[in-house]
Amino acid sequence: MRITKRLTIVALCSIAPSIAIGYAQQYDILLRGGRVIDPANGIDARRDVAVSDGRIVSIQADIPAAQARKVVDVSGLYVVPGLVDLHAHVFGYEGSLVPDETALPAGTTTIVDAGGSGWRTFDEFHRTVMAHSRTRVLALINIVGKGMVGEPYESDVADMDPARTAETILHNRDAIVGIKTAHFAKPGWDAIDRAVEAGRRASVPVMVDDKIFTNAGRTTKEELLEHLRPGDIHTHMYNDRQIELIDRFTGKVQPWMIEARRRGVLFDVGHGGGSFLWPVATRAVAQGFVPDTISTDLHQGSRDIQQSNMPNVMSKMMLLGMNFADVLVRSTVNPAKEIGRYPELGTLGVGRVADIAVLEEQSGVFAFKDSWPAKRLGTKRLECVLTIRNGKIVYERGAVPARGGDTAIYDLLLKHARIGDRGDEVDIAISGNRIVRIGRGLKAAHARVVAEAEGYTVMPATAAEGVAADLTVLDTGRAIMTIRNGKIVTDDEGLTISDATRAGPYSNFK
Structure with missing residues (x-):
């Protein structure tokens, strides 16, 4: 596929009345001719998608253009559910980004801020970011009351209050979907155990970003098999400092990783600027240890160097051998389920909120960087062309200069x-x-x-x-x-x- 696809948008209210005789313009937006892929509903076919009043109202093989006020030709493109990024940073953390500037141009309609706010600062987060974003912003609240504000605060056990954390969650069910623990620099299990206790009280999952340095007094095996519950999430799975997925000497997936997955612990990419390594990811995927969810851990550093937005990370997983359908499930359905928002999110089901991404699979030679940053070349890349959030077009890619289709790699x-x-x-x-x-x-x-x-x-x-x-x-x-x-x-x-x-x-x- 060429990478020069340009959307054609027609406002039918300006067409001569004779064309629309016999039709009522019942739809706000009509996406025509795209390849609709909706894993949740088993759809992978050329279909038209109609949107009205913020909802998906029809998916059919051929919907008359005259029935819509705005028609977008998306032939040759993927039409998929709005992407759900389970691990992003838009508050508290020093590298936080503005969600509407980074998520919507990537086809990401829902992001989960991973630990930026704690029970002391959540109200500020809601007032200053959530309430003003067109992107749907949800939260994994930090077990640290002050949130993700660096040391010494993130290792302050006294500020890790399971009761106050759970209480904040229960009063904000519409916005808080889980708990995050990260960057704990002291030995022992205080941070993880207190986060899990808060999760138990509020009946929500915990996402863990841990260290396995020698002085931590913690091991991956103990964490996954003795401290985390089914449904809890370990992010940064393809790193070698937060989790020991691959045996350095044999190159094999560690047996406790397989056992943890069997007992229901979930694994998330969480790419970021330091948490995705080609040698770990390559060996793991080759042995079938693929992620449960694909997420970015996007912040200022990873945006500028690795450029790891959702289409970028999805493209990397395809480069490693996963097919597009499997990558899409882990970027829509699975994260929505993990945070208890499925099937309202993660699908293109009729009647569901109209959060839609239109993606192009480009052919060429593209460089993809990991966290070192080491480069690998691939011949396929995903790029967002159009984003619809809550029934409104919130991003449209401009014209792209023509490029050759040479995919040779030397x-x-x-x-x-x-x-x-x-x-x-x-x-x-x-x-x-x-x-x-x-x-x-x-x-x-x-x-x-x-x-x-x-x-x-x-x-x-x-x-x-x-x-x-x-x-x-x-x-x-x-x-x-x-x-x-x-x-x-x-x-x-x-x-x-x-x-x-x-x-x-x-x-x-x-």
Whole structure:
């Protein structure tokens, strides 16, 4: 699919009356021709979606355009339930964001602020953020009364009051959906146990962001099997500091992770700026340990570096091998269920609130960064085109410049090299152990590793597309780089472009 799709919006009230004879304009918005995917209702087909008075009122194969005041052509696009981000930061935390500026352009119609407010500060949060946001903002209230305001407050056990926390939840059921404990820097189980006690009193789940450092006196196995309840959530699942999912020596999923999932503990991505690592996620997904929910942990740092909004994190999980339907369930239905808001949220059911995301699956070569930040290249990316919240269009992507559909990814790219005694400079692309392309203007963004060879000679002179990638780079006859079987063996002059985002300090994993 090209990534230049532009929405066509027609206001039918301006069309000549003769066109609309026999039809009443009973719908406010009509999305026409999209691929509607609604896992909750088993729909995956080309359908039209009609919206009126803030609700989804009809999903049919062909709804006449004349019946709607506004028609949007979404052919070639996914029409899905508004995304639900279970872990975001819009209050209290120093990197908090404005929800309408970051959520709605990503197709996220509901966010859950994860621990920014506590029982002392929730009223302020409700007054200053929740009440004024077009995005639906819900809360996991912090077990710390002051909320997520850093040390020493987040480790103040005296401010972790299960009774006052539960009382605040019970008085604000419409806005508070659970409890968060995070960043506890002291040894022992006080923070987790008090959060769980508050959750028991209020009958809500607890989300845990914990540390497993040696001086914490806590282990993943104990936490998951002895302290958390079925329905409680461990976020940051693909990290190696908050949870021990993967055995560093064997690369296998730890047995207590499997046992915890069996007993009902839930696992959330919570990408953030420091909590998503390619080696952990790759090994886990390959063994079938996928997330229960996909969330962003979006804050100023992760927005600017990893750019980890919901479509970005969903795209990363697709890059790791999950299909779009499975990713979508974990971004809509599952989080809505975990916070007790299903089926009002997470579906496109007729009669439900009209929270809708229109997404485009783009083809090309795209860079995705983890938390180190190490880069991986993929050929598919999701991007939001249109967001409807409570029956109103709240975001529409503008026109996108045309881009080529080249999806080639190279393992190594030599830029500006001269082959033998040929006079012109060319780029040499290598995939696996073969030279796959020789030409000018090959894109460095399509390569995992780039070597700048301007002014140097590449031998043998017979190098050509399709032959083995056994090359030597010469500087006036002296070998400065050797490539054997497609791999760099020596690089005496440092021709490989230094870029920390291309690799990562993976030596701590087998």
